[in-house]
Amino acid sequence: MDSHTGGDSSMGAGAVEVEPMPGYVDLITRASTVMFGALRDCSACGLELSKRTLLDNAYVTWTEIALFFFCAFLWTQIRQGLTECMFKPLAQWCRLLPKDAAKMPESAWKLVFYTMSWSYSTYLLFFTSYSFFHDPPSVFYDWKSGMSVPTDIAIAYLIQGSFYGHSIYATVYMDAWRKDSTVMVVHHVITLALITFSYAFRYHNIGILVLFLHDINDIQLEFTKLNVYLKSRGGSYYLLNDILSNMGSVSFSITWFWFRLYWFPLKVLYATCVSSLQSVPNIPFYFFFNALLLALLLMNIYWFLFIVVFVVKVLKMKEVNDVREYEDEDGAKAAAGLLRHRDPQAEDNGGGDDDDDDAGHHNSAQGKHVQNGITKEKHL
Numbered sequence: 001m002d003s004h005t006g007g008d009s010s011m012g013a014g015a016v017e018v019e020p021m022p023g024y025v026d027l028i029t030r031a032s033t034v035m036f037g038a039l040r041d042c043s044a045c046g047l048e049l050s051k052r053t054l055l056d057n058a059y060v061t062w063t064e065i066a067l068f069f070f071c072a073f074l075w076t077q078i079r080q081g082l083t084e085c086m087f088k089p090l091a092q093w094c095r096l097l098p099k100d101a102a103k104m105p106e107s108a109w110k111l112v113f114y115t116m117s118w119s120y121s122t123y124l125l126f127f128t129s130y131s132f133f134h135d136p137p138s139v140f141y142d143w144k145s146g147m148s149v150p151t152d153i154a155i156a157y158l159i160q161g162s163f164y165g166h167s168i169y170a171t172v173y174m175d176a177w178r179k180d181s182t183v184m185v186v187h188h189v190i191t192l193a194l195i196t197f198s199y200a201f202r203y204h205n206i207g208i209l210v211l212f213l214h215d216i217n218d219i220q221l222e223f224t225k226l227n228v229y230l231k232s233r234g235g236s237y238y239l240l241n242d243i244l245s246n247m248g249s250v251s252f253s254i255t256w257f258w259f260r261l262y263w264f265p266l267k268v269l270y271a272t273c274v275s276s277l278q279s280v281p282n283i284p285f286y287f288f289f290n291a292l293l294l295a296l297l298l299m300n301i302y303w304f305l306f307i308v309v310f311v312v313k314v315l316k317m318k319e320v321n322d323v324r325e326y327e328d329e330d331g332a333k334a335a336a337g338l339l340r341h342r343d344p345q346a347e348d349n350g351g352g353d354d355d356d357d358d359a360g361h362h363n364s365a366q367g368k369h370v371q372n373g374i375t376k377e378k379h380l
């Protein structure tokens with residue numbers, strides 16, 4: 001590692017002008033042509049060549065490995081500390097429903113981390129002399145095996161790599177289990193593999209671009225989920241949090257497509273599939289890295305299907321919830337028990353289906369909101 005040198009890695013002899021970003025058709029045709037051509041020309045491809053390439057081009061020190069494990073452990077401790085000292089007390093103070101109080105600390109923690117990590121990658125790409133976002137092919141200019149990694153990028157890699165190491169453990173043992181949790185574990189493993197190998201093979205420039213294009217959606221997702229939890233608290237309904245959750249869901253859907261399904265393939269995959277071989281004809285592990293990036297794109301498409309269902313629910317004016325969640329029967333029972341505890345007459349008056357319409361009009365007249373069968377006071 002060395003100190004930031006003013007973006008020397010982003011400039012090279014071939015950087016005469018910025019190459020225009022391709023379209024989807026150009027990406028598919030050129031990438032497939034280049035990849036099939038590279039596969040046809042690789043007569044020595046196989047396990048033996050891969051082993052030799054790994055030994056000749058991978059550079060990771062024992063100090064960096066030790067830092068990775070230490071920071072992964074540190075993220076786990078920081079999360080547990082913030083959860084016990086800040087997030088759980090905040091959930092109790094807000095008087096969230098039991099099922100929301102159980103999930104709120106996870107979203108709060110992820111919002112804090114991703115806001116920090118995305119802000120740092122934004123700083124690197126737009127407030128330094130690195131030109132990787134505006135000129136993606138420049139990520140491979142002047143690439144050399146074992147080249148020094150600028151300190152500012154090495155810090156970003158340590159932060160992100162150790163976090164995803166922590167996230168594999170957290171998804172299995174700390175987070176609420178969801179329909180896509182298995183896919184999430186696979187995602188974390190692939191992401192950690194990309195971070196580790198891209199650092200070892202000195203593809204750190206493209207790695208920063210990949211992290212920037214993905215972290216923004218996690219910020220919006222956790223922000224939206226927090227407002228979903230906060231809109232029903234203390235037996236009341238809060239309009240402001242409902243509005244913010246809907247705004248967050250719309251913004252999340254738009255940026256997911258724009259960052260992960262538009263910029264990611266056209267900026268990152270085009271650079272790794274096409275531009276990489278133009279700058280470095282014998283670039284190591286060309287197929288391995290592109291296979292991982294393509295797998296990441298497929299997972300982004302998979303999750304986009306959840307987003308489409310999510311948007312349809314919003315358009316139908318249904319309640320905004322995470323469509324990945326399992327039905328929490330215990331949480332519903334706990335909420336009903338909480339309601340009975342607050343209103344002992346609820347059991348006596350409940351069960352009268354014929355009176356539902358009249359009760360709805362009465363609650364509306366008094367500025368109340370009925371949600372999931374629970375009447376709540378309306379607040380801004």
